[in-house]
Amino acid sequence: AQSVAQPEDQVNxxxxxxxxxxxxxxxxxxxxxxxxxxxxxxxxxxxxxxITGDNLVKGSYGFEAEFNKSQTSFHLKKPSAxxxxxxxxxxxxxxxxxxxxxxxxxxxxxxxVIA
Amino acid sequence: xxxxxxxxxYKIIEKRQSVAxxxxxxxxxxxxxxxxxxxxxxxxxxxxxxxxxxxxxxxLPKDRFSAERLKGVDSTLKIQPAKLEDSAVYLCASxxxxxxxxxxxxQYFGPGTRLTVT
Numbered sequence: 001a002q003s004v005a006q007p008e009d010q011v012n013x014x015x016x017x018x019x020x021x022x023x024x025x026x027x028x029x030x031x032x033x034x035x036x037x038x039x040x041x042x043x044x045x046x047x048x049x050x051i052t053g054d055n056l057v058k059g060s061y062g063f064e065a066e067f068n069k070s071q072t073s074f075h076l077k078k079p080s081a082x083x084x085x086x087x088x089x090x091x092x093x094x095x096x097x098x099x100x101x102x103x104x105x106x107x108x109x110x111x112x113v114i115a
Numbered sequence: 116x117x118x119x120x121x122x123x124x125y126k127i128i129e130k131r132q133s134v135a136x137x138x139x140x141x142x143x144x145x146x147x148x149x150x151x152x153x154x155x156x157x158x159x160x161x162x163x164x165x166x167x168x169x170x171x172x173x174x175l176p177k178d179r180f181s182a183e184r185l186k187g188v189d190s191t192l193k194i195q196p197a198k199l200e201d202s203a204v205y206l207c208a209s210x211x212x213x214x215x216x217x218x219x220x221x222q223y224f225g226p227g228t229r230l231t232v233t
Contacts, residue, residue, distance in 0.1 A: 041229075
């Protein structure tokens with residue numbers, strides 16, 4: 001069975017500083033890893049994904065994530081945070097070797113970027 | 116390309132009443148998912164369809180929840196009777212069955228329906 005852990009309920013960062021939102025995962029097969037962002041009263045928006053290849057994945061709005069197989073982590077990062085990045089962030093995993101499987105999500109991390 | 120459509124966006128009902136949600140996936144997407152997102156938690160799968168067949172409904176509380184996708188396009192999710200703990204956002208997502216080779220077949224989410232049971 002797959003699982004995702006997001007150890008921080010809330011991350012606060014000053015505008016212009018780098019940000020990191022942590023995620024660790026567990027999956028029996030090949031990990032397909034995703035980050036989604038959710039703004040108030042909006043659905044989930046896809047940010048980026050890791051399937052295979054380069055461990056550093058670049059996504060939308062300047063976000064990137066680093067896949068670390070030995071630590072089973074997929075932390076989300078951004079070099080310089082913006083106030084508009086304030087939102088709820090979800091890490092998700094699915095077993096890539098089993099076709100169209102559903103996503104298993106972490107509980108989410110609320111990012112607050114302070115001006 | 117139009118996204119995943121859901122209606123209504125908001126619904127308030129009393130416990131023991133019935134409610135239905137509707138989802139229209141992205142055109143051509145064979146796989147459709149319903150997720151439940153309780154406040155403070157990540158979304159959890161309720162049911163997955165491929166065309167008009169159920170792939171996974173192991174986490175659907177079948178004594179009160181039902182879902183159908185009769186023509187393999189849009190879908191409805193029903194709760195009857197509702198309980199207080201059903202208060203949540205119900206998210207619909209879709210994905211293609213045969214994605215392009217470079218794709219991961221990621222899921223596209225609708226805006227959700229926020230249900231409040233009083």
